[in-house]
Amino acid sequence: MSENKKIRGAERIVKGWRAMGWKPWRPLVGVWRPGASPNEVAKALAMMGPSQKLGVIYLPKGVKVRKGRVTGFMLKPGTDTWQRVITRVPDIIDTSNLCWKHNKPALEYFEEHCWCSNLRKNRINKRRLQDLMRKDEAVSRYAIPSETIKTARQFERFVHKHRDVVAKPIFSQRGLGVHRVRLISEKNGETAYLVGFKTSERRLTSEEFERYTQKHFIKPAHVAQKYVSSRSAAGDPFDCRVHVEKNGRGEWEIASMLVRIGIGQTIISNINQGGGMAEIEPFLKANRPDNWQQILRDLKSMAKIVPSWFESKRGVEMMTLGIDTAITDEGDLHIFEINSLPFTDFNLGQVAIRRVAYYRWLADNRVRTHRK
Numbered sequence: 402m403s404e405n406k407k408i409r410g411a412e413r414i415v416k417g418w419r420a421m422g423w424k425p426w427r428p429l430v431g432v433w434r435p436g437a438s439p440n441e442v443a444k445a446l447a448m449m450g451p452s453q454k455l456g457v458i459y460l461p462k463g464v465k466v467r468k469g470r471v472t473g474f475m476l477k478p479g480t481d482t483w484q485r486v487i488t489r490v491p492d493i494i495d496t497s498n499l500c501w502k503h504n505k506p507a508l509e510y511f512e513e514h515c516w517c518s519n520l521r522k523n524r525i526n527k528r529r530l531q532d533l534m535r536k537d538e539a540v541s542r543y544a545i546p547s548e549t550i551k552t553a554r555q556f557e558r559f560v561h562k563h564r565d566v567v568a569k570p571i572f573s574q575r576g577l578g579v580h581r582v583r584l585i586s587e588k589n590g591e592t593a594y595l596v597g598f599k600t601s602e603r604r605l606t607s608e609e610f611e612r613y614t615q616k617h618f619i620k621p622a623h624v625a626q627k628y629v630s631s632r633s634a635a636g637d638p639f640d641c642r643v644h645v646e647k648n649g650r651g652e653w654e655i656a657s658m659l660v661r662i663g664i665g666q667t668i669i670s671n672i673n674q675g676g677g678m679a680e681i682e683p684f685l686k687a688n689r690p691d692n693w694q695q696i697l698r699d700l701k702s703m704a705k706i707v708p709s710w711f712e713s714k715r716g717v718e719m720m721t722l723g724i725d726t727a728i729t730d731e732g733d734l735h736i737f738e739i740n741s742l743p744f745t746d747f748n749l750g751q752v753a754i755r756r757v758a759y760y761r762w763l764a765d766n767r768v769r770t771h772r773k
Contacts, residue, residue, distance in 0.1 A: 427454055427455060427456050428454075428455050428456070428492045428493065428760075428761075428764035428768065429455070429456045429457075429458060429488070429489065429491040429492050429493075430446075430450065430455055430456065430457045430458070430491055430492070430493045430494075430495060430760045431457075431458050431459075431460045431471070431473065431490075431491035431493065431494045431495065431511075431515070432446055432447075432457060432458070432459050432460065432495050433460040433462075433464065433494055433495065433496040433497060433500050433507075433511075434459070434460075434461070434462070434497050434499075434500065435461075435462040435497060435499040435500055436461065436462070437461050437462070438459075438461070438474070438483070439459040439474050439483055441749060442745055442749060442752075442753070443457070443459040443474075444476070444481065445749050445750070445753040446495075446753055446756060446757055447459070447475065447476045448476065448481070449753050449754065449757040450757055450760075451478070452757065453649075453757050453758060453760065453761035454761070455757065455760055455761060455764065456475065457475070457476075457757075457760075458471070458473040458474065458475050458486070458488065458491060459473050459474040459475070459483070460473045460491075460494075461473070462499065462500045462503060462504060463503075463504060464504065464507050465506075465507065466490060466506075466507060466510045466511075469489060469490055470487050470488065470489060470490070471487070471488065471489075471490055471491070472485065472486070472487045473485075473486065473488075474486070475488075490510075490511070490514055490515060491515060492515060492516065492764060492768045493515060493516045493517075493760055493763050493764065493768060494511045494515045494516070494517040494518065495518050495720070495756075495760075496508070496511070496517060496518050497742055498521065498741075498742065501521055508521075515768075516763055516767045516768050518718075518719065518720055519717045519718075522715065522716065522717050523714075523715050523716050523717065524715075524741075525711070525714060525715060525739070526571045526572060526624075527547070527569065527571055527624045527626075527737075527738050528547055528548065528549045528571060528624040530736070530738060530739060531544050531545055531546075531547035531624075531626070532547070533714055534736065537710070539706060539710060540706065540707060540710055540736075542733075542734075543703065543707070543726075543734055543735055543736040544735070544736070545626045545627055545629055545727075545735050545736070545737070546563065546626065546627040547624055547625065547626045547627070548624070548625055549571070549622060549623075549624055549625075550568060550614070550618045550619065550622070550623045550624065550625050551619075552619075553610075553611040553614040553615055553619075554611075556568070556614050556618060556625055557607075557610070557611070557614075559625045560582055560584050560594065560625075561584060561592075563627040563628070564583065564584045565581075565582075565583045565584070565627070565628040566581070566582050566583075566625050566626060566627055566628050567579060567580065567581050567582075567625070567626045567627075567628050568580045568581075568582060568617075568618050568623045568624070568625050568626075569623060569624060569626070570621055570622070570623055570624075571621070571622045571623065571624050572621070572622075578623075579598075580596060580597065580598050580617070580618075581596070581597040581598075581628060582594055582595070582596050582597075582610075583595040583597075583628075585604070591606075591607075592607060593605065593606055593607075594606075594607075594609075594610040596610070596613065626737075629727045629729065629735045629737075630727075630729060630730070631727035631728050631729060631735075632730075633662060633684075633688045634687065634688045637662050637663055637676075638662075638663045639660050639661060639662045639663065639684075639728075640660070640661055640725050640726060640727055640728075640737060641658055641659070641660050641661075641681060641700065641725075641726045641727075641728060642657075642658070642659050642660075642661060642723050642724070642725055642726075642743065643655065643658050643700060643703065643704050643723070643724040643726055644656045644657045644658070644659070644721075644722075644723050644724075644743055644745075644748055644751075644752065645704055645708045645721070645722050645723075645724070646720065646721050646752055646755035646756060646759065647719075647720045647721070647755070647756075647759040647762070648755050648758055648759060648762075649755075649758030649759065649761060649762050650762065651759065651762045651763075651766065653704070653705070653708040653709060653722075654755065655701065655704050656748055656751040656752050656755055657747075657748035657751050657752075658680075658681040658700060658704075659678050659679070659680065659681065659747055659748065660678065660679040660680070660681055660684045661676065661677075661678060662676050662677050662678070662679060663676045678747055681697065681700070682697060685697060685728075689728065689730075689732065692731075692732040695732055696728060696732045696734075699732070699734055700726070700734065703724070703726070703734055703736075704724070707724055707736070707739070708722050708724075711739055718767075719741065720756065720759055721741075721742065721743060721752070721756070722739055722740065722741065722743065723739070723740035723743025723744075724736060724739050724740075725737040725738050725739070725740065
């Protein structure tokens with residue numbers, strides 16, 4: 402079947418939907434994700450789209466633009482059934498970096514013709530984030546001493562200076578590849594290193610540690626950070642993911658604050674390696690009973706300051722952020738990293754409500770032309 406016949410067939414489907422309530426002339430949002438078929442995030446956004454008078458189409462990673470048309474999936478109005486359609490290029494593209502890395506022609510077209518959530522411009526990795534925070538008085542209190550690991554000797558000096566550090570890949574997701582290194586003194590006066598990874602620890606001599614560094618921390622590039630103790634009353638590591646979204650006024654607001662607890666782990670709160678989640682307030686009451694109210698106020702204050710600051714450093718408009726934050730026994734907050742496309746496994750409803758409202762704001766305030 403020729404491409405023109407495919408397009409005409411899809412247009413007949415769209416016209417048929419018009420009688421069921423879908424209006425092709427409304428602003429159209431493309432949710433561009435790496436999966437070949439729509440995921441739960443796309444379904445939630447598509448189901449909420451009509452409440453803001455929006456159409457939502459799911460675009461797979463390999464989407465191609467032909468004659469100003471794209472092929473994707475849309476929900477039949479009033480159902481949870483996906484239908485493959487070919488329709489006009491969306492006005493707004495909500496994209497993932499896992500797509501644009503592998504489909505630059507589509508990304509370049511979208512950036513020229515649509516409002517596109519640009520995740521590739523002026524990216525800020527873990528090391529640069531700490532440098533920027535440390536130099537800015539507005540956010541310097543959240544910074545952690547950090548530096549890129551370039552040589553084994555340089556990392557050894559960093560460990561000797563701070564005595565308890567974390568090494569993590571500069572580019573990683575979900576806490577993969579994170580090590581903890583502690584300096585220990587032997588009875589004979591020699592220095593040794595206690596290296597923790599996942600749920601295990603091993604003691605290394607200076608020579609063994611140098612070889613371990615060369616093998617694990619130079620390539621891919623890693624950043625070293627002073628270890629910040631953020632542990633529950635039971636001794637398990639945890640952090641707080643402060644998830645913020647733009648709302649229907651184009652302003653940042655908290656979608657959720659969830660604690661990630663690394664039950665039985667030695668280093669980080671990676672729930673993929675075994676752990677759990679908790680709401681922030683009951684967790685703080687149980688684990689920081691003396692200052693939980695002040696910590697909660699400080700987290701909310703951080704959520705007002707940091708997103709706009711981070712967005713200004715990136716120099717692009719963003720719609721979502723995940724701020725991974727340590728909470729010490731004293732109640733101090735330290736930011737490990739800021740994720741530009743945080744996962745929504747545990748807060749999909751809160752995110753979808755705000756995301757769709759922001760799509761509407763974009764359609765009214767950022768999109769130059771869309772059908773009304």
